[in-house]
Amino acid sequence: MTDPRHAELGNFLRSRREKLAPEALGLAAGRRRRTAGLRREEVAELAGIGVDWYIRLEQGRAVKPSSTTIDALARALRLTKAEHAHLKALARETARKPFVREQVPDRLRELVQSLNQPAYISGRRWDVLAWNDAADEIFGFSQLADADRNTLLLMLCTPRVRRLFGAQWKELARRMVAQFRATYDLWAGDPAFLDLLARLRDGSRDFEELWAAHDINALAAGEKLLDHPKKGRVKLRYATFQANDDPALKLAIYYT
Secondary structure (H helix, E strand, O other): OOOHHHHHHHHHHHHHHHHOOHHHHOOOOOOOOOOOOOOHHHHHHHHOOOHHHHHHHHOOOOOOOOHHHHHHHHHHOOOOHHHHHHHHHHHOOOOOOOOOOOOOOHHHHHHHHHOOOOEEEEOOOOEEEEEOHHHHHHHOHHHOOHHHOEHHHHHHHOHHHHHHHHHHHHHHHHHHHHHHHHHHHHHOOOHHHHHHHHHHHHHOOOHHHHHHOOOOOOOOOEEEEEEEOOOEEEEEEEEEEEOOOOOOOEEEEEEO
């Protein structure tokens, strides 16, 4: 059977190929192109690799591209820095144990509680594992069942959160899905991640379109404009930090 991670590597390559306009690369558009983007043979030629080899990669076959090949494909497909890093990560053969939900050390919980700004800690699957009162006042984590405390489920499947972000919701949702995709592809086939994916598909009419794009974004600081039912219109900046205790844990802090 095809390794799910190999399949995601192939899906990612195909999604990038289909988004490239031939004219942008100096290639003739031609009259016989039945689908958007480049042909497989064109990508292979641009990357300096065999067509059959490239086709096997897109098919998710068990081939092991060298770092030189990955770099050549990144140049041929005009990948961003984040996309290039993702392709490298997918190409690495690293065995993974089944996902186990993380535990937050007591000192990190105490740190979050001590902050005046809204703050919470999430894990690799974007489950919310710890939060302070200021974050709870905005996002209502304590009102949710444990299995529902997940930032993707909140953003995509919870109407009150969608209303909270108003007109900015679509762009924020697109960005979050692209950031999560970078993690999901590395855990493809894991039951916990498949379960989350199924819940997102069932709970959001917008998710499938965002997921099918197979966009990849790196985590970054930013700004969110909230329409809070009690606080009114609130502009919050935010940043995330990786925990030294467990690199799987992310601390998110919101500030004015």
